[in-house]
Amino acid sequence: TYDYGIGENISLGLSTTYVLGVEEKLNADFTDRFDLRARFNANIGNVLNIDDNFDLYPGLSFGLKNFGGHLGARYFFTSGFGLFTELSAPLAKYDSDTLTAAEDLNNQFMISIGASFNL
Known part of the structure; x- marks a missing residue:
C-alpha cells in the first residue's frame, strides 16, 4: 500500500494484493x-x-475486482516507522453472478497487518 497525503486529513494511494498457495486447488492463474x-x-x-x-x-477503494471500503489504524513509534492494521470489504463486486471460486479470491473480507514507513 502507498498513500500520499494531499491535505492534513486526506490521502490518495494505491494498494495491491496477491493471493499465495491456491493455484493447485482452485486452478487460479495470475489474474x-x-x-x-x-x-x-x-x-x-x-x-x-x-x-x-x-x-x-476510513476509506474507499476502486480496484480491478471490486469497489470496496476499508477501516485502518496505524501507530508510529518514531517519525518514520510504525505498524498498521486494516479491515477491508467489497461493497460492490464486478460480474458477481459469474465469479468462479478462483475469481472470488480478491472479493472477500480481508484483514491486513504490516509495517508503515513515513518517507
Whole structure:
C-alpha cells in the first residue's frame, strides 16, 4: 500500500494484493490472484483528538475486482516507522453472478497487518 497525503486529513494511494498457495486447488492463474486498487482515505486521528502518533482512517477503494471500503489504524513509534492494521470489504463486486471460486479470491473480507514507513 502507498498513500500520499494531499491535505492534513486526506490521502490518495494505491494498494495491491496477491493471493499465495491456491493455484493447485482452485486452478487460479495470475489474474485471479492479483488485484490493484486506487484508494481514498480520510485520516481522522487528529479530528478525534487521538494521540499524535496514532491515525484512524476510513476509506474507499476502486480496484480491478471490486469497489470496496476499508477501516485502518496505524501507530508510529518514531517519525518514520510504525505498524498498521486494516479491515477491508467489497461493497460492490464486478460480474458477481459469474465469479468462479478462483475469481472470488480478491472479493472477500480481508484483514491486513504490516509495517508503515513515513518517507
